[in-house]
Amino acid sequence: MTQPRIGGPPSLKRTSLQVLQDAVPFGVLHPDKPRHFRDMVRVTVNNAGKLKYAWDILNHGVCDGCSLGPYGLKDNVIPGTHLCTTRLNLLSVNTADGFTEDTVKDVAALRAMSNEELQNLGRIPFPLLRRRGEPGFKRVSWDDALALAGGVLKQTDPERVAWFITSRGITNETYYAFQKAARLFGSRHIDICARLCHAASVFGLADTLGVGAPTCSLKDLIGGDLVVLWGTNLANNQPVSMKYLHYAKQAGTRIIVVNPHMEPGLLRYWVPSVPQSALFGTQLADDFFPVAIGGDIAFMNGVMKVLLEKDALHKDFVSQHTSGLEDARALLNAMTWEDLERDAGLPRAEFERFAGIYAQAQSCVFVYSMGLTQHRFGVENVRSLATLALMRGNVGKEKTGILPIRGHSGVQGGSECGVDPAKFCSGEKITEESAAKWSAWWGKKIPSTAGMALPDQVEAIARGEMDVLYHCGGNLLETMPDHAFIKETLQKPKLRIHQDVVLNTSTLLDADVVLVLPAMTRYEQPGGGTSTNTERRIRFSPEIPGPRIAEAWPEWKIPVELVKRAMPDGEKFFPWKDTQDIRDEMEKYVTLYKGIGGIRKEGDWVQWGGERLFADWKFDRFPDGKARLLVQALPHSPIPEGAFKLTTRRGKQFNSMLSGTTDPLHGNARRNTVLMAAQDATRLSLHEGDAVMLRSPTGELVCTVRLARCKPGTLQVYWPEGNVLLPRVVDPISQEPDYNTHVVVEPVKG
Numbered sequence: 231m232t233q234p235r236i237g238g239p240p241s242l243k244r245t246s247l248q249v250l251q252d253a254v255p256f257g258v259l260h261p262d263k264p265r266h267f268r269d270m271v272r273v274t275v276n277n278a279g280k281l282k283y284a285w286d287i288l289n290h291g292v293c294d295g296c297s298l299g300p301y302g303l304k305d306n307v308i309p310g311t312h313l314c315t316t317r318l319n320l321l322s323v324n325t326a327d328g329f330t331e332d333t334v335k336d337v338a339a340l341r342a343m344s345n346e347e348l349q350n351l352g353r354i355p356f357p358l359l360r361r362r363g364e365p366g367f368k369r370v371s372w373d374d375a376l377a378l379a380g381g382v383l384k385q386t387d388p389e390r391v392a393w394f395i396t397s398r399g400i401t402n403e404t405y406y407a408f409q410k411a412a413r414l415f416g417s418r419h420i421d422i423c424a425r426l427c428h429a430a431s432v433f434g435l436a437d438t439l440g441v442g443a444p445t446c447s448l449k450d451l452i453g454g455d456l457v458v459l460w461g462t463n464l465a466n467n468q469p470v471s472m473k474y475l476h477y478a479k480q481a482g483t484r485i486i487v488v489n490p491h492m493e494p495g496l497l498r499y500w501v502p503s504v505p506q507s508a509l510f511g512t513q514l515a516d517d518f519f520p521v522a523i524g525g526d527i528a529f530m531n532g533v534m535k536v537l538l539e540k541d542a543l544h545k546d547f548v549s550q551h552t553s554g555l556e557d558a559r560a561l562l563n564a565m566t567w568e569d570l571e572r573d574a575g576l577p578r579a580e581f582e583r584f585a586g587i588y589a590q591a592q593s594c595v596f597v598y599s600m601g602l603t604q605h606r607f608g609v610e611n612v613r614s615l616a617t618l619a620l621m622r623g624n625v626g627k628e629k630t631g632i633l634p635i636r637g638h639s640g641v642q643g644g645s646e647c648g649v650d651p652a653k654f655c656s657g658e659k660i661t662e663e664s665a666a667k668w669s670a671w672w673g674k675k676i677p678s679t680a681g682m683a684l685p686d687q688v689e690a691i692a693r694g695e696m697d698v699l700y701h702c703g704g705n706l707l708e709t710m711p712d713h714a715f716i717k718e719t720l721q722k723p724k725l726r727i728h729q730d731v732v733l734n735t736s737t738l739l740d741a742d743v744v745l746v747l748p749a750m751t752r753y754e755q756p757g758g759g760t761s762t763n764t765e766r767r768i769r770f771s772p773e774i775p776g777p778r779i780a781e782a783w784p785e786w787k788i789p790v791e792l793v794k795r796a797m798p799d800g801e802k803f804f805p806w807k808d809t810q811d812i813r814d815e816m817e818k819y820v821t822l823y824k825g826i827g828g829i830r831k832e833g834d835w836v837q838w839g840g841e842r843l844f845a846d847w848k849f850d851r852f853p854d855g856k857a858r859l860l861v862q863a864l865p866h867s868p869i870p871e872g873a874f875k876l877t878t879r880r881g882k883q884f885n886s887m888l889s890g891t892t893d894p895l896h897g898n899a900r901r902n903t904v905l906m907a908a909q910d911a912t913r914l915s916l917h918e919g920d921a922v923m924l925r926s927p928t929g930e931l932v933c934t935v936r937l938a939r940c941k942p943g944t945l946q947v948y949w950p951e952g953n954v955l956l957p958r959v960v961d962p963i964s965q966e967p968d969y970n971t972h973v974v975v976e977p978v979k980g
């Protein structure tokens with residue numbers, strides 16, 4: 231493998247055991263190797279009866295897995311096949327048959343099942359109704375279901391309705407229809423699952439750059455001097471990006487990982503479609519900086535301090551295209567190395583080593599995800615990262631940028647298409663003026679003040695201030711912190727609607743009335759639909775001919791038909807026959823999505839903002855046209871003596887749709903595993919395989935110890951299982967929940 235162009239030889243050395251393991255083909259001696267080929271065979275067997283349909287989905291559809299968003303088996307980054315096992319696993323959901331009415335007659339039995347087992351029951355075949363106290367669901371007609379829900383909505387103050395949508399393959403047309411239906415009904419409390427993953431990015435990037443979106447394209451990952459993976463585990467969450475990184479390594483790009491845990495998949499990965507990599511794997515990370523959980527701001531501040539001391543800023547860029555340098559300098563000067571080292575959990579020499587490599591790089595892409603955003607200070611984390619990028623001019627040019635990589639297909643488009651309690655489409659703030667404009671366009675007065683984001687919606691439900699929860703996809707029971715609280719809360723509404731393709735654990739909870747409405751997948755939707763990937767590329771995913779769930783409806787149509795029944799004159803506001811009509815309306819009103827009306831067939835796409843935002847280094851959302859350097863105060867979060875900092879990880883979990891029972895990138899660890907540094911285990915006289923009780927201020931969880939390359943003093947548990955430990959803490963700016971806490975560890979005897 232080519233040596234990195236900058237920064238000298240990699241600092242991550244392989245042990246003799248690793249050298250031996252690497253020498254054996256297909257990584258058979260590696261405990262942390264995914265078994266791609268075995269998984270492919272399993273998926274083929276699972277889809278045996280519908281191979282043609284499954285193949286057509288793969289070959290023509292836009293992937294409904296993560297946010298890379300290929301078209302068929304290709305993408306715009308590299309030649310060759312774009313496919314991963316996440317997508318293959320999702321095929322089972324996409325091609326499943328509907329279950330029978332008998333399947334849902336006993337909710338108590340269903341509650342004993344895991345999410346995966348519920349999915350394996352098959353697709354939701356027809357509308358289902360269950361009232362509090364009834365043993366199971368009953369089949370109802372669409373007319374009866376809509377009449378019931380529409381009747382409840384008609385009697386309900388729109389202020390007491392919470393609207394939540396997720397990104398389970400949902401298309402932009404549905405997002406647009408969902409928020410339009412909610413707003414015309416008179417509601418303000420409209421939110422999307424992005425609140426849980428990248429809400430902090432939208433705020434943090436808008437504060438520094440003026441636009442809350444990824445600045446570069448995926449192809450910028452290949453061929454530059456440096457890629458820094460910050461609080462992200464691409465190997466699990468965006469698997470094909472490992473192929474991009476394989477080519478980046480071949481092109482001499484240096485890869486740095488900054489994380490509290492050295493993810494094995496980022497160290498070495500076997501790219502199945504690259505023969506040499508499939509056989510012997512690709513060594514990816516060159517350097518690892520084990521930052522403390524919540525210590526990123528301290529680390530970034532220290533690196534900036536070194537850059538300033540060494541006069542290593544991109545002087546022309548900083549002086550001409552940014553503001554705030556003198557404030558930044560003063561703040562950094564006031565920070566002591568003692569505080570920075572303590573909070574980052576790293577010695578000063580490591581700050582200097584990172585700064586030395588970074589200063590050598592003429593181009594750098596920062597890739598980050600929930601390791602930065604899911605904190606009480608998530609927005610501050612993102613502002614810091616953007617400031618660090620700006621100090622070296624790493625935006626706008628080829629092979630540079632800030633890439634808050636999204637985990638879910640199409641979620642990038644959700645708030646851009648108006649699913650946001652504080653913004654209309656295109657990120658336009660809700661004001662009297664903007665609301666008046668949208669009211670005129672849509673022909674009805676809509677609310678002109680911001681509504682509640684998801685965490686506040688949930689608190690309002692808990693206080694009895696909400697009567698209806700419309701839950702389009704997703705599984706709040708599994709994804710929100712404080713499991714016991716959320717479980718109790720979701721049972722309070724008079725009416726809880728689940729629009730979905732399969733059952734999940736939230737669907738089974740009580741409410742006065744639970745209505746389950748069957749939706750089509752994106753591949754079944756007549757007229758196809760569009761999906762926006764993590765690089766702002768809006769792509770057409772066509773309708774794929776094949777078997778259908780007879781009573782499933784297009785996703786966009788369900789909220790529309792429901793609201794029509796709740797409004798006396800509802801019919802006239804939704805003059806759409808199909809998704810093209812919706813795209814045509816979006817073409818008129820969604821300024822960011824100019825060109826969407828012309829996206830009509832497979833292969834069509836537009837990328838809003840072009841390949842790179844700020845290509846001219848003009849930050850024109852700010853009056854002075856300059857980006858802002860925003861150095862952040864240290865968010866010191868001390869923990870009790872003897873406690874561990876704990877964070878949650880995804881492992882073989884992929885959004886709330888896929889939850890494998892083991893993590894193949896981590897020695898097939900089971901989901902009740904806690905990852906722990908060997909020196910912590912020794913200190914506590916624990917061994918691999920020992921059972922321990924983790925106690926947080928919120929809950930407790932029994933786990934099995936697995937030794938891992940965690941930063942000493944920190945632990946990792948799998949999400950969603952670990953959510954029982956998490957308190958309800960949110961970032962006050964973005965309302966993104968904090969998925970970290972502290973715990974004490976006690977051995978479990980016997």
Ligand code: SF4
Pocket residue numbers: 293294295296297298299300312313314315316317467468469470471
């Ligand atoms: S990497 Fe993501 S977009 Fe690509 S095939 Fe896998 S799940 Fe789909």
